[in-house]
Amino acid sequence: MKVSNEQIEATLVGLLSALPPGKGVDPTEVARAIAGNDEKVWRLLMVPIRAVAIKLADDGRASILRKGRPVDPHDFKGVYRIGAAIAASDPS
Numbered sequence: 001m002k003v004s005n006e007q008i009e010a011t012l013v014g015l016l017s018a019l020p021p022g023k024g025v026d027p028t029e030v031a032r033a034i035a036g037n038d039e040k041v042w043r044l045l046m047v048p049i050r051a052v053a054i055k056l057a058d059d060g061r062a063s064i065l066r067k068g069r070p071v072d073p074h075d076f077k078g079v080y081r082i083g084a085a086i087a088a089s090d091p092s
Contacts, residue, residue, distance in 0.1 A: 001041055003034055008045070008052045016062060016084050024065045024081030027053065053082045060085050 011033050015025045027049045031042035056062035057073035064073045065081040 001035060001044070003045060003048065005048060005052050005055075007034065008049055009056065012049070012052060012056065012062070012082060016082065019084065021084070024063075024068075024083035026081055030082070056082075057085075 008030065012025070012030050015030060015033065019025060027046060028042065030049050031045040035042040035045055053062060053064060054073045057064050063070045063083045063086045064076055065071070065083045066076055066078070068081075070083070070086050071080075
């Protein structure tokens with residue numbers, strides 16, 4: 001199954017837009033939304049989904065969450081979720 005980064009991004013953005021504030025989506029949910037429930041198929045999407053999530057975080061369109069908190073998208077390991085973009089704090 002060939003899936004483009006654009007398809008992954010569209011699916012991810014769609015799932016994020018349906019979430020309540022402060023919640024995140026599990027990357028496996030994104031994979032299953034694209035590939036169905038066959039684990040042998042959706043598992044192949046995990047690396048591309050991570051890359052798209054990092055790109056969206058770099059663009060300020062999503063955030064990478066570990067234990068419910070935003071982390072550096074280029075320095076995280078293990079289980080993560082993808083959340084809506086975190087607004088920058090107002091320094092004043």
